[in-house]
Amino acid sequence: MKKNDIYRSIKNYNHLGRSSFHTPAHKNNSLLNQNLSLSEDITELPDTDDLYTPTSCIDISEKKATKFYETKKTIFSAGGNTLCIQTMLKLVCNAKVNHIMFSRNIHRSVINTMALLNIIPHWILPQKYLNSNYPYYINPEEILSIFKKNENIKAVFITSPDYYGNILNIKEISEVCKQFSVPLLVDNAHGSHLICIDKNSHPINQGASLVADSIHKTLPSLTGSALLHITDDKLIPYAKYSMSMFGSTSPSFLILSSIDLCIDWIAKNGHNEFKKLLEKVNLIKKTANKKGILYKSKCSDPARITLDTSNIGYTGDEFRKHLHKFKVEPEYCGKKYSVFIPSPLNADIDFERLQNAVLNLTPKEKVLEDKEYHFKIPTTASHTVRNAVLSEFVTVSVNNSIGKCASRAVAPCPPGIPLLIPGEIIQEEERSLLINYGISEVDVLK
Numbered sequence: 001m002k003k004n005d006i007y008r009s010i011k012n013y014n015h016l017g018r019s020s021f022h023t024p025a026h027k028n029n030s031l032l033n034q035n036l037s038l039s040e041d042i043t044e045l046p047d048t049d050d051l052y053t054p055t056s057c058i059d060i061s062e063k064k065a066t067k068f069y070e071t072k073k074t075i076f077s078a079g080g081n082t083l084c085i086q087t088m089l090k091l092v093c094n095a096k097v098n099h100i101m102f103s104r105n106i107h108r109s110v111i112n113t114m115a116l117l118n119i120i121p122h123w124i125l126p127q128k129y130l131n132s133n134y135p136y137y138i139n140p141e142e143i144l145s146i147f148k149k150n151e152n153i154k155a156v157f158i159t160s161p162d163y164y165g166n167i168l169n170i171k172e173i174s175e176v177c178k179q180f181s182v183p184l185l186v187d188n189a190h191g192s193h194l195i196c197i198d199k200n201s202h203p204i205n206q207g208a209s210l211v212a213d214s215i216h217k218t219l220p221s222l223t224g225s226a227l228l229h230i231t232d233d234k235l236i237p238y239a240k241y242s243m244s245m246f247g248s249t250s251p252s253f254l255i256l257s258s259i260d261l262c263i264d265w266i267a268k269n270g271h272n273e274f275k276k277l278l279e280k281v282n283l284i285k286k287t288a289n290k291k292g293i294l295y296k297s298k299c300s301d302p303a304r305i306t307l308d309t310s311n312i313g314y315t316g317d318e319f320r321k322h323l324h325k326f327k328v329e330p331e332y333c334g335k336k337y338s339v340f341i342p343s344p345l346n347a348d349i350d351f352e353r354l355q356n357a358v359l360n361l362t363p364k365e366k367v368l369e370d371k372e373y374h375f376k377i378p379t380t381a382s383h384t385v386r387n388a389v390l391s392e393f394v395t396v397s398v399n400n401s402i403g404k405c406a407s408r409a410v411a412p413c414p415p416g417i418p419l420l421i422p423g424e425i426i427q428e429e430e431r432s433l434l435i436n437y438g439i440s441e442v443d444v445l446k
């Protein structure tokens with residue numbers, strides 16, 4: 001394939017005319033196209049306000065969002081959910097070592113923030129993860145027992161929904177957090193649109209103190225747009241300064257304007273548009289179910305389409321090639337699972353193509369062996385995440401890594417459950433998991 005620069009590669013990709021089932025969810029629809037242009041790419045001026053100390057238009061837009069979400073405060077990020085995650089964690093940390101409980105399925109931006117803020121993680125592994133017949137679940141008793149053993153836990157951080165659409169039992173988790181007066185932080189990167197489906201299923205209405213919404217993933221706004229919701233008054237005075245510590249001093253006003261338009265769209269059309277979307281999604285799910293490839297989970301995002309093609313003999317690469325024949329581009333095709341992110345801004349032709357692609361998928365004779373997704377938390381850590389990340393490292397073969405300390409996270413995404421976090425020691429079990437996952441080299445401390 002001819003190698004091109006960024007601009008020409010994107011042009012070439014767009015020229016293929018594939019239906020987008022990946023982010024961003026605006027799907028190049030006229031909604032944003034008609035309303036945004038380079039003239040909104042502007043800087044901080046007396047007329048345009050300042051994101052980190054807003055007093056005029058940004059303040060008005062954020063107040064509009066706060067009113068819509070009924071939070072104590074909702075603030076805008078032009079640095080994606082990554083910036084919201086950094087801000088959330090900064091808000092619960094201080095200058096000392098910070099003990100925080102995390103569900104093990106975290107995005108790499110969370111691991112990086114652990115290093116920046118000197119966070120010591122205490123892990124909870126979601127149960128029955130990826131077992132298609134069971135909910136994705138954290139046992140509140142497990143949280144309770146970690147709280148009892150560690151009085152200095154400052155916050156609990158969970159990811160819900162995950163990439164495949166599994167939703168955690170947030171309400172139960174938040175009740176335990178409340179008993180201990182500890183804030184619950186939710187990375188809702190994949191669930192911003194839940195507000196349009198059922199208001200109560202959004203984590204802000206399930207007892208979370210801080211929630212990060214990566215709105216560009218599932219709602220019509222530009223890549224890089226995100227919201228940070230605050231439901232605890234005490235945290236508000238520190239929020240803007242905390243965000244400014246990690247964000248660019250030149251946030252994109254094009255992105256900020258797209259957040260404004262997106263919130264107007266959600267308030268006016270969100271509920272109806274998602275109702276219509278779910279009808280289209282359900283048709284595709286029905287066909288996928290008949291084919292035996294629908295990934296099912298008892299508590300999941302109704303708008304996410306996750307397919308398991310391994311049980312009809314297709315690798316991710318083979319399935320992607322098949323989809324391309326029908327002019328469909330998925331969000332992700334892995335060894336086992338493929339993920340599609342549909343949006344109300346997709347055109348009808350997009351759903352027709354996906355439906356045809358699924359209908360015309362002929363099962364192969366041989367089912368693929370499932371040898372991935374067996375995760376565990378390594379038993380030993382010799383360094384803090386911060387020390388491990390800031391130390392010198394060497395790259396070694398996984399087969400020669402036993403007894404060594406990881407200096408970088410190994411977190412194949414998806415499923416986004418890190419096999420190794422910086423500071424953890426590689427033992428035989430970790431070595432064989434890495435090999436199983438097709439990883440042959442690992443960065444370890446010198």
Ligand SMILES: Cc1ncc(COP(=O)(O)O)c(C=O)c1O
Pocket residue numbers: 079080081082083106107109159187189190214224226
């Ligand atoms: C679970 C999760 N959290 C956070 C992020 C980071 O979001 P953003 O790309 O908006 O910075 C992602 C991105 O893929 C994610 O999947």
